Amino acid sequence: VSLTTLDGLKVLDFGHYFAGPYASRLLSDLGANVIKLEPLDGDLLRPTVKPFNAAQRGKRDIAVNLKHPRGIEIGHRLARWADVVSHNMRPGAAERLKMDYETVRALNPMVIYAYAPGWGSSGPDAALPGFAPLFSGYVGLHHEAAGAGNPPVSPVGNEDNGNGLLGATAILMALYRRTQTGEGQYLEHPQLNATLLMAMHLLRRPDGSVAGSADLDHERLGGHPLDRLYRTRDGWVCISARTGDEFARLCEVPGFEGLSGDPRFATAEGRASPALAESLAEVFATATSAAWTPLLDGHGVPAEVPAGADAPQLLLGDPERRKDGRVEEYEHPRWGTTQDVAVMVRLSEAAERPSRPAPEIGQHTREILGELGYPAGQVEELLSEGVVRAT
């Protein structure tokens, strides 16, 4: 399901890959009418089917050669139609296509034009390429996630998604502003900035040292003794019991009673010491994960047994999650009935509407050209001349 809160909001996205398109996909989730304008030979992410689907769900698709004079005319008609125009091409590319902000604003003075460059539209590094997940490494997350003394790793959590999320917030802020002032605007959400936002917990002191880092240990089992993984007799358990209350409840669990009177762990500082992790590790190792689960749950200690890498399939196939509305189903032209993650932010007054998978290349070319006022004869001409493509 998607929601109808942004019903009537018209978005034209001529971006590609993931980060830019994910912003307009998130708007589509809330009911926006999003058109993906795609080159005739297709978005380069298309062969990577699942990420492509995640970035393009719910949109309609028109395939146009914008380098053709009659193609750019279609692009400009769509730019006039849209409330929001967005893309993430390399700096200069939109100018060469005549789809840049100045051109679009001349056609559509109220437009909100959102641009997601890699580094920035201008500046010392603007011309450089930038692929995910390299920006995560640049902002320090690969070293932070590696654990003490390990080579850098690329952690789960891709900056492409982060930038799509940031872009959707920025577009909606601009839209809100337009309701107040009647004015559109140009806005930018560079991938560099979005990745920095994902690392905003890292604070640098004047001497170059950093506060706020997760400080994961060499084994990458966690940082704080009360928020980490512990080995059980047959597997693992993760606890997250950092408040005084939660620690007190842990101390009531059979096996952990000895901790409550231990003066070393009476203060928050004491509970941060490795000595506590050693004590907890000894106790957790004495029983199986299945034995610990009801004991920890029963005493209200926040804990989970970590799922395996098949967690997505299990979650998508879980009837409970369907019933909760967190998983949904749609018909995909090639995959058939498909389970997917449902809308991730729920608004109480929004009506639901059926959701759609990502479109095929040019799936809605005829329909959209019709809406733009092209007579059927002209549409066929554009198709046969290779200005547009339809599936």
Next chain:
Amino acid sequence: VGTLDGLTVIDASWGRAGPMATGLLGDHGATVVRVEPPGGDPYRPFVSRAAYDRGKQSLVLDLRAPDGREAMHRLLEGADVFVQSWQPGVAERLGLGYDALHARYPRLVYCAITGYGLDGSLAGRKGYESLVAARVGTMAVGGKDGRPVYPGVPIGAIGAALLAVIGVMAALVEREHTGAGQRVDTSIYDGALSFLNMFWEGLEHLREEERPALSPTRRLLVGSMLCGDGEYLGVHTGAAGSYNRLIDALGLSDRVPPPPGNREKTVPLTAEEAEVITVEVPRVFASQPRAYWLERLRAYDVCAIPVLRPGEVLGEPQALYNEVVVELDDPSLGKLAEVGVAARMADPGAVRGPAPVPGQDTDAVLGRTGYTPAEVSGLRQRGVVE
């Protein structure tokens, strides 16, 4: 001047996601009042508060006391947005549930950030970052020998914060049409999925140990290379023709000749070439310091970005050019450089100051809502405010 000038946000959340969400609204001009419990956030000292709560006002209020709840209602009277992150049911017990507040303040946008959402079969479980990660499987991708790892990036909270802002802004836009506020419901679980849905066909694809930077079969390099000075350089040859240019830059094109055209990724390496790639490429990178390779690869138009230590990026030229770095004098941590306003809007917004000391604005904020100084000191004597 900020995009959201004139909006008021009352933030009774804690932890990472809620404060990050309201912090973003504050960056863009909203006035954000943090309402904190006596004794403060149970996670204090939480150093990243310096980032998430910068520019906010802070009021310490005991919501368990009737006087405290009355003061909360006075704050909500003039507010546009209310954000909380209690376990489902807690707000209702405090008389601060959606139905009660919507009836009293019909224009208020009400945002709840929970572990798993306000309803559903997981609503009763604690949804802290690491516990959600355990459930959605991110702990299972990265460890060697089948061991789990604690996730390095709090994507649940980051995603939840951004989804909350998306929901709140959509509700504020909708309010312009309907005159009414509504409830926004998102969670750490939703936040994690907002990142994982990219690879939702199976997290196996993310398993780090199965993801060497150099492919032994495909003409592709994605990852970090160790350079001669012990520093790492991130390299990505996803762009057309890029792999051929990299091999040229490394001086190996006589041994791994480029296939014609720019579709080299579709031409597999021969066994002999694979041998050269897996042995020689790391050796060549290790022969020179990172700065050398950075300059050389960029001259060959290959995507290369240094793998920096935490904090280092805050001095890098494009970050400074983008004005996304701020310097603040934090009351508990002292002088800090941190990430500033990320989205670049026509009205740029600004970080208005460091994070507040809990309760520092209690008198001023209550005074604005009509409390006299004598009433405030009465509340203070009864321990309702700090």
